[in-house]
Amino acid sequence: MNVSKKELVTIHNVDKIFKRGSEEIHVLGGLDLQIPEGEFLALMGPSGSGKSTLLNLIGGLDRPSQGSVIVGGEPIDKLSERKLASWRARHVGLVFQFYNLMPVLTAQKNVELPLLLTGLSRSERRKRSAIALDIVGLSHRKGHYPRTLSGGEQQRVGIARAIVTDPTLLLCDEPTGDLDRKSGDEILDLLQALNKEQGKTIVMVTHDIHAAARASRTLYLNKGKLSTEAEE
């Protein structure tokens, strides 16, 4: 099935080197990856293997030291900071492990945040954020502040914020890492539904085999290299 689909993400010969003082740390080396449109990809690997770094490169949150990252035909590693920010706003939805909601804003206002970067009117922004909250099943909690929501509910708000602009790509960094099993399952159900019913392309970094099992493909990252099998 995937063969017939267009590649959404193409990563070619990517190196990522971090500098710590005079020391160079090679996190990713000569990495290649293609992600077709509509795929739900899980990235697994031990801590420090470069999973989040890879996710950051795909989402334009960081730049490769070498190689190219092309998303939706756009070589994002070549974009200026300003253009890259604008590209992220239009094409990427991010879901974080610790939700990263603004505690001073209600659920609805948190969801509205990415819409501030669009030319939408206030009423249109409100309408769209209400739809996003409805999708994640939190319409009844829209006026609540994050501190009054459970972890699972906060992550749902995080997902609503990620999908409110209808992005091409949904990037999730350990979305269930801070949740109990039940809440984690609900979040995974939601991500699966977004992938299957709305065709969202999802890349999810996880340590959890149970979570990775929900994805349509799982790749393992170890010592900066990708493989289809976990290393012993």
Add this chain to the structure above:
Amino acid sequence: MKYLYLIWSNLKRKKIRTILTLLSIMVAFMLFGYLGAIKQGFSQGVDVAGLDRLVVRHKISIIQLLPQSYESRIEQIEGVEEAVHQTWFGGVYQKPSNFFAQLPVNPGEYLEMYPEFLISEAEKQAWLSTRSGAIAGRKIAERFGWKVGDRIPINATIWTKKGGEVTWEFDLVGIYDGAEKGTDTTQFLFRYDFFDEARQFGQGLVGWYSVRISDPSKSAEIAALIDAEFANSPAETKSEAEGAFVQGFADQIGDIGFIMTAIIIAVFFTMLLVAGNTMAYAVRERTNELAMLKAIGFSDGRVLGLVLGESFVLTGIGGALGLALAWLMVSAGDPTNGALPFFFIPVNYLLIGVFLVGVMALVAGILPALQAQRLRIADALRR
């Protein structure tokens, strides 16, 4: 405008800290406005001093007297149109703290020299025809509740009457207004002929002269001519522009402008540290949130703008409240109960206040804003 809600919500995050910072800024700008009014009270005389008027005083000191006969000699000097004399009476009305200027003058020529003192023709005539007559400025009359027809007793501290009597009684025949907001309406003026005849000593002597000149651009040359006229006499003169004279008079108390400016600078410097510290904390404790904003598409410039916006809103509200409070306090009256001849906040001073609000907001917010702008998303999200 759509970001205002976000800015406002961030300011509400630590309510007590925001309120305390706001109050500090408010106090700073209240002081700025209020001290500005006091400074203006001392300097307004300089601002409104006539450009075409010189003041001629004794070369040694203003308290040394000059002969009245100098008046006609000054008027004969080329470039001089008219000269009038004034003398410091220095009396006490009811109690020493009731300070105001009392000057014996020649009514007709004095009012001609100072057209900014507005008085009705009837009151002028009454003054000319009443030897014990006096006129008072509107502000001083209101301060003491005087009205035309009142008899005003003033105790002399310098000029006792013949026979040693200290109490002088004057008939208030008029109240003058100022042509401009800055005109001094705290003077009490009475007739020199009445004063000269009744005083125990010093007949024929006056305090200083006001001199109108035909060409203000030649004031230095004319002043030099006047001083040359009386050189090597027992009473040599020092002539200067009226503004310089008024400034010198005010400087007897101290350099009020410098003192006020020093206080204001100290207050603002402290406030800058307080506001800057608040902003720095506000950014440091939100590193993760700012990184999230950048991750979802807020550009570096937008994040910089948001942090600066907070600084501007915080300082703007504090500054506006402070200036408004100063305005209200100044409107309630001057703290000396009328001893200051002028007490108001000039519009240009308020505009400087608004400008300072902007400067303070910018200086307090720029470093934290730049710090937020330079945040690297991937690094900051890990914190």
